[in-house]
Amino acid sequence: MKSSKLSIKFRITFWYTLVFSLILALVFFYIYFLSKSYSVHDLQEELKDESADILENLYDKSSRNDILYNADWTKFYDDNVSISLYDKNSSFINGVLPEHFPDKVPFINNKVRQIKSDKNIWLVYDYCYEESPEDSIWVRSIASYGHWSRILYNMLWIFAVLFPITVFISAFVGYHILKKALQPIYTISDMAKEISFSVNLSKRIETSNTHDEFSYLADAFNSMIAKLEKSFEKEKQFTSDAAHELRTPISVIQSHCEYCLDELKLTDSVREEIEIIYKKTTYIGQLISQLLTISRTDKHSFKPQKEEVDLTLLIESVIEELQQKAAYKNISLLFEYIPQNESYIIQGDTMLLMRMIYNLIENAINYGINGGCVWINLIKNQENTDIIIKDNGIGIEKEHLDKIWNRFYRVDKSRSAGEGFGLGLSMVRFIVDIHGGSIAVKSKPGYGTTFTVSL
Incomplete structure (x- = not known):
């Protein structure tokens, strides 16, 4: 029905x-x-x-x-x-x-x-x-x-x-009386949307002393949000504590692997095994690093350190850092922008914006095809600046596009081909949101994916 x-x-x-x-x-x-x-x-x-x-x-x-x-x-x-x-x-x-x-x-x-x-x-x-x-x-x-x-x-x-x-007249008067009577519903709805948008579970709906149905509804909603906040805080605390506790032993294992590989005379088979251990601990170390970053950014008190950021220099720096990884798959990184009288400078957190661009380009490399290309375009509009990152890789199925922003979400076909934790795009979305921007994705399986960030 x-x-x-x-x-x-x-x-x-x-x-x-x-x-x-x-x-x-x-x-x-x-x-x-x-x-x-x-x-x-x-x-x-x-x-x-x-x-x-x-x-x-x-x-x-x-x-x-x-x-x-x-x-x-x-x-x-x-x-x-x-x-x-x-x-x-x-x-x-x-x-x-x-x-x-x-x-x-x-x-x-x-x-x-x-x-x-x-x-x-x-x-x-x-x-x-x-x-x-x-x-x-x-x-x-x-x-x-x-x-x-x-x-x-x-x-x-x-x-x-x-x-x-x-x-x-009766319909007109009745409609406006009813609209006024239902105003608390709109207040609750607006607050729910605000909490959902800001992901700030510390906010509450103001309740009156009327003890009517709407007051009971607001109290029930506040009680539910309080329980959710408590559960999320426990989860965040566990993530942060676990990441901190794991960071030290992982660093010790990495340093011992580096010592063995650099200082000791090893047989080929032993060297191969130690290299595997080193590679996996590096992988786990990156995961811990991202978990710590997420733990810090999840706190309501987190504020980005905004300053003037030149996007052209930032993108060139990230491309230089990822050039070796792209060369390993014979992928070309092509950066294009139209030089203007005024440079591509915006107000933002340099480290977070670098992480955002890094994750998007790395994602394009991971799921690109051997011998393919990744195009990075920078376009300045009247109101904002667009960063467009496009690849000709394996693409993403339509039914998965809305879910790729979820933490630890991996698409079986389109996102399991390369390395990753399922955290990169979630962090990208968060960074875009706290900068007041927007991000859109278009993809077609077998033809590639395009991410457009507007800041």
Whole structure:
């Protein structure tokens, strides 16, 4: 199942707005239909009440003739209800008929009906008064429903206009309230990114005294970081202690090997064995040296000693140092740059920058092919200086490119061909980071690798 790319606050706002819209619509339509029902019911009761008043006059013999033939129109119109009287043949006797009421509407006894015309809607109530089977009078009460119909229609229009406005305002306000409520999450996230970028586990998230869910989350995060910091400190201390303890015996073994090779008369087989021992102790000595360097740079208090560094002189010095190693594999080291009025001078730690360039060029030699080339280009841009180191060696598979910066990581095919500890590129990345630069790598198996450092 695909994960949603929408933020939590957007999703919560969406569902809140949807539920709010449904509730608002339900409340409105409930009020609408309730108003419609009550308006119809009230009109029906009004029709029956007015008919009852006329019927009282008909039952009273003293006022019957007056209501049938002599009463003025005010007797037949009250509270927007018009009353009219008809004989048994549906002929009009007396009363008031509202304007535009249709002719020849049939009579149905004791039932309220809705009659529609082109210009109005009417509620009609008929009641048959029978003094005898041969003598009956129809009392018709008529009320206009158009007024209420227009009110209800206007209610629908008002709702149609106000509904989207209300929903938008509620969504807007809800989104910003939610954004403010979730601000501690962004604070925790930013601090986590800062810790990840700076690799400084001593930093902590500031917690409030609110004792809410976010406060508990921050406390849990701080507790986790504290445990990680303690574990890493133990690991660093062990690395440093082990490197220091191993350095002295390795140096003693190397010095004894040098003495035997230089001063003693040895058989060829013994000399070969001592040379192997010397070579391996030199290898271990280099590993210890790199471990000590990493141990020092891992400390949070470590600060690079920045000064003006001429990159052209630095690169030439490293090339001279690695020339013999490159010649052993018949690899050419080609350094190219465009001379400019201003030299390639940057602010940086000379020893660390030399180590960075050394590791990159040595890496290119180790994994280059016999008779190949290593190109070192220096390019000055407006904002920074690029150091590009390219080889035509065995290359690196795409799936390993993101992992080559990890300590002790070695790719089976592309990184096991030469010597190395899996620490060189990790140190390169660290040196680039503390100088505020960036490094990128491009590689294609069988065609070589290109590292680009921007400082």
